[in-house]
Amino acid sequence: MSEFPNLSRRGFLTRTATVGGLLTVPGLLAACSKTDNGSDSAGSKLDQLKEQGYVKVAYANEAPYGYEEDGQLKGEAPTLHREIFKALGVDELRPTFSEWNGLIPGLQAGKYDVISAGMAIIPDRCEKALFSEPEFISPTAMMVKKGNPKNLTDLASAKDAGVTIGVMSGAVEKSYATAAGISEGDIKTLQKPQDGADAVKSGRIDAFLLTSISLNWLAKNNSGLEVTEAFVPEIDGVKQYSPGGAVFRKGQEELRDAFNTQLKKITSDDERYVQLIGEYGFGKETIPPADLKTADLCKA
Structure with a gap:
């Protein structure tokens, strides 16, 4: 891909566009019951993911953040998230495509567990979902x-x-x-x-x-x-850092926190960070400063 068909969906631009032509990957119905606020009603979500062996992720087909090429899920977010979930004992990402504006509503509805699309961390989104700590900044x-x-x-x-x-x-x-x-x-x-x-x-x-x-x-x-x-x-x-991160359902703080623990191991290791996602245009200059926190970014 030589263009970015919808940078606005990241929060960097305000205009919108449409991406199509990909089918949703089947088999992505939620496997556990939910309470009214979307949290898991039985057991640890991470334990459930370990037991089933996969995590359901959503992407928006936007290079280089999360996209499909030759039938493979590629990009910064899937590559980083695959590494993190493997460290957590979950070996597989099972992807589904969503239009950008449908990502958070689909997450709230339990269609997937994580948004793996490099979504920008901004206050109005924080009201609807849980963000990881920044996984990149966009200088x-x-x-x-x-x-x-x-x-x-x-x-x-x-x-x-x-x-x-x-x-x-x-x-x-x-x-x-x-x-x-x-x-x-x-x-x-x-x-x-x-x-x-x-x-x-x-x-x-x-x-x-x-x-x-x-x-x-x-x-x-x-x-x-x-x-x-x-x-x-x-x-x-x-x-103006324009940071992005992974997104989880409200009520899944335990899963988000476990994710953050592994994410910090990567963002605090310049060489490993670049080795993982350098091919997608990310480098030492995109590593978030240690004092850049999601809690502050989420404040209105």
Whole structure:
């Protein structure tokens, strides 16, 4: 896949799109009874998963976060979650595809146990479900022509150079650019990631601003371009990390906490983290800071 068909579903953009063409994997009915709030009514959920040997996960078919290719579930979230659940004694991920807007409702209805889609941790979602601690952050970067002829390193350097910046329609990156003092006239709106790459190639813009994760993935299929070192933009002095994580049903704190214990072992080991998900565009710059906590991110 060379594009991200619906980045808005991650919480990075506000517009929406549709992904289709994949069938739900069968055999995903809940195996245990639920109380009215969706929690498990008998025994430890982790013990149940160990006994059955698999965990039901939902993904949104969005590369590089969680997607299907050649009949295989791939991406950052499934790869990381597979490693974590194996450490917990659950050897198999059984996936089902869901449209982005249906992920949390499906979780609440007990159609699956975990959302494995790199979902952004934001307060309104925290009211409906339990998030793990951040498994990645999404620092920003710029896609430029090979050799970086304008010597761009961050938004301050872009402002000083007076370059033209491209952003996605409806994307938060426009607010990052304006907060850095870049004028509206120097910001061009594009409809999809490939449009940004094409605009840099043709010289219509000097740089395309997006998450480093998305740009590194995009660069795999666009020669003559490169991605600058990642940086974390600020708005009114607040760093914009855009973190994502796994999502569990309310009432499953024990399972979430067990997951977090194994997740911390990975995010505190730079080499292991990159070895696991580096092929999907994640690196040391996407490892969450130790003091970045979901409890704080969930506060309105």
